[in-house]
Amino acid sequence: MLGRLNHVAIAVPDLEAASAIYRDALGAKLSDPQALPEHGVTVVFIDTGNSKIELMEPLGEGSPIAAFLEKNPSGGMHHVCYEVEDIAAARDRLQATGARILGDGNPKTGAHGKPVLFLHPKDFLGTLVELEQV
Amino acid sequence: MLGRLNHVAIAVPDLEAASAIYRDALGAKLSDPQALPEHGVTVVFIDTGNSKIELMEPLGEGSPIAAFLEKNPSGGMHHVCYEVEDIAAARDRLQATGARILGDGNPKTGAHGKPVLFLHPKDFLGTLVELEQV
Numbered sequence: 001m002l003g004r005l006n007h008v009a010i011a012v013p014d015l016e017a018a019s020a021i022y023r024d025a026l027g028a029k030l031s032d033p034q035a036l037p038e039h040g041v042t043v044v045f046i047d048t049g050n051s052k053i054e055l056m057e058p059l060g061e062g063s064p065i066a067a068f069l070e071k072n073p074s075g076g077m078h079h080v081c082y083e084v085e086d087i088a089a090a091r092d093r094l095q096a097t098g099a100r101i102l103g104d105g106n107p108k109t110g111a112h113g114k115p116v117l118f119l120h121p122k123d124f125l126g127t128l129v130e131l132e133q134v
Numbered sequence: 135m136l137g138r139l140n141h142v143a144i145a146v147p148d149l150e151a152a153s154a155i156y157r158d159a160l161g162a163k164l165s166d167p168q169a170l171p172e173h174g175v176t177v178v179f180i181d182t183g184n185s186k187i188e189l190m191e192p193l194g195e196g197s198p199i200a201a202f203l204e205k206n207p208s209g210g211m212h213h214v215c216y217e218v219e220d221i222a223a224a225r226d227r228l229q230a231t232g233a234r235i236l237g238d239g240n241p242k243t244g245a246h247g248k249p250v251l252f253l254h255p256k257d258f259l260g261t262l263v264e265l266e267q268v
Contacts, residue, residue: 125155
């Protein structure tokens, strides 16, 4: 079931400064910033050819990455996103193994407009895992 | 200069248990465990088609991931590795921007037998970055 590594998301306190680091020190190719108010983040994508890095800065009140940045003020790796073909089948398999799905256990529309699930980090080696149906 | 996302490394306290989670709950395709005593880790690779996840368990005394696991006992995302074509040119560019390279600043032979550099997390958004010449 596990498909491609769609992206690695890095939470950052200052998207402009973070973009400058990736552009100037690492020579990365960056997208323009994209505000996603319904997800509480502004993002910049880094195209690595085979996959993507998503730099995320909090947007508005109650951003879902605000608490993470309080604990990690310089930023840090926030989650990894894997592609799956069938998110409902993925959910059923996960629930059968006892793995916890965040929220009410049903797919939501993710930041890319596709159905996603987030899995509990305690069940996945301290790593927040997003599954996205592609 | 920034090339492909070569892998994401996840430090884990128990490689067998971690492998079972990725295999059973996520349906991932796993390599056999590979002991790398000169790097102080035993690793299992997960092939995502476009990239790799590297599960790493400490091996022997003084493993470089022992301190990380003390702070993150359930495991966690340890580093991301990007490919570069010319590691010496990458080092020069990084040093010109003031970014800190771990160790003596010169490429070492990494876990895959290729020249690598590790960059200071404080200069890269709280993220340990490995560059690997491919």
